Amino acid sequence: MKLKYIIYPLLILLIGYLFYNKLWGARAKEANAQTAPGKKGKKPAIPVNVMIVKDTAFSNAIDVTGSIDANEQVELRSETAGNITGIYFKEGGHVEKGQLLVKVYDKDLQASLKQIQVQILLAQQTEYRNKVLYSKEAISKEEYDISLTSLNSYKAQADLAKAQIAKTEVRAPFSGTIGLRNISPGGYLSPQGSIATLVNIDPAKITFSIPERYQGLVHVNSKINFNVESSRDVFTATVYAIEPNIDVNSRSITLRAKAENKKGLLKAGGFAKIHFTLDNIPKTIMIPTEVVTPDIKGSNVFITQKGVAVQRAIKTDTRTDAKIQVVSGLKAGDSLIVTGIIQMRPKVAIKIIKVIK
Incomplete structure (x- = not known):
């Protein structure tokens, strides 16, 4: 047991x-x-997608906003005060340069001019007689000079009267469309009072600004395309002037372009959405922005070589919504890692799942 x-x-x-x-x-x-x-234990390879780097054409363009201005615009005013005796334009109508628009009372000035003109006739006769007498040495030169000076004085008074009469007429300084009038027949017009606004909107001026980093890519005769809220048409304008100074607050450059406006679709004060092509680059490298990792020295990407990840320093330039331009650090044919970027480290083993060409 x-x-x-x-x-x-x-x-x-x-x-x-x-x-x-x-x-x-x-x-x-x-x-x-x-x-x-x-x-050491061998770590498993990281599955990734890679993109074969290649040269591509790139259109360097920006989208900005601007305002539409008239080619010429002026607030019409009278140089002299007086009662309005005539209005010779139609509100919203077209007027030609030099056309009479408004007339102010000038009867008193016309009477003064006629009086001076009569005095001129008498002075001319006196000057002529004295000239004949002086040629025969019947009078002194001093007497002749007095008659000549009197004639010239009356002529100067006549010129002054004509100038004052001209100020009673308001004429169009340029051809364009006149706005709503602020006066009525028989009313009193003063130099401070506005008559109407005269606008020339063909061509229209487009004023806009771009960041200063693009200043080397813009020049006179550059073309822009733009849209306005009131029309579905795409308009084209040509840059004709560039502000020489950079705005210290926005660090931008102001440009002005002209657009044909024969149909009158563009209105002064309108809002323009501008697409500005700065430069066309026929051969460059563009990569997705999310594959770029920054550090204190610059920007980096990872490529694959012999089954491991290799870090490559790059230099970038223009950025779009989804891509960024690489000017150095990559070449056509490189296998760029585009997924698993957070896990990437130099010499990490990788497994290629998909190749994007």
């Missing part, structure tokens, strides 16, 4: 030992092998 009680416990202990050693011994050895000094 005593032998049985000794053998059974020993058998149970032996079976338990064998079972424990088989189940946990292999895991312990594997863990010890991974943590043992001088031995």
Whole structure:
């Protein structure tokens, strides 16, 4: 009996030992092998997509906003005060340069001019007689000079009267469309009072600004395309003037372009959405912006070489909504890693899942 009680416990202990050693011994050895000094566990390769870098054409363009201005615009006013005797334009109508628009009372000035003209006739006769007498030495030169001076004085008075009469007429300084009038026949007009606004909107002027970093890419005769809210047409304008100074607050350059407006679709004060093509680059490299990782030295990307990731420093330039231009650091044919960027480190093993060409 005593032998049985000794053998059974020993058998149970032996079976338990064998079972424990088989189940946990292999895991312990594997863990010890991974943590043992001088031995490193091999990390699994990171699955990535790569893009084959290639040269492509790039149109360097920006979208900005601007305002539409009249080619010429003036607030019409009278140079002299007086009662209005005539209005010779139609509100909203077209007027030609030099056309009479408004007439102010000038009867008194006309009477003064006639009086001076009569005096001129008398002075001319006196001057002529004295000239004949002086040629015959019948009078002195002093007497002749007095008659000549009197004639010239009357002529000057006549010129002054004519100038004053001209000020009673308001004429169009240029051809254009006249706005709503602020006067009525018989009303009193003063130099401070506005008559109407005269606008020439063909061609229309487009004023807009661009960031100063683009100043080397703009020049006179550059073309722009723009849209306005009131029309679905796409309009074209040509840059004709560039502000020489940079705005210190916005760090931008102001430009002005002219657009043909024969149909009158463009109105002064309107809002323009401008698409400005700055430069066309026939051969450059464009990559997705999300693959670029910045650091204190600049910008970097990762490419694949012999199954591992290699960090490459790049220099960038123009950025669009989705891509950025690379001017150095990459060449056509490089395999650019475009996914798994957060996990990327130099010399990390990678597994290519998809190649984007």
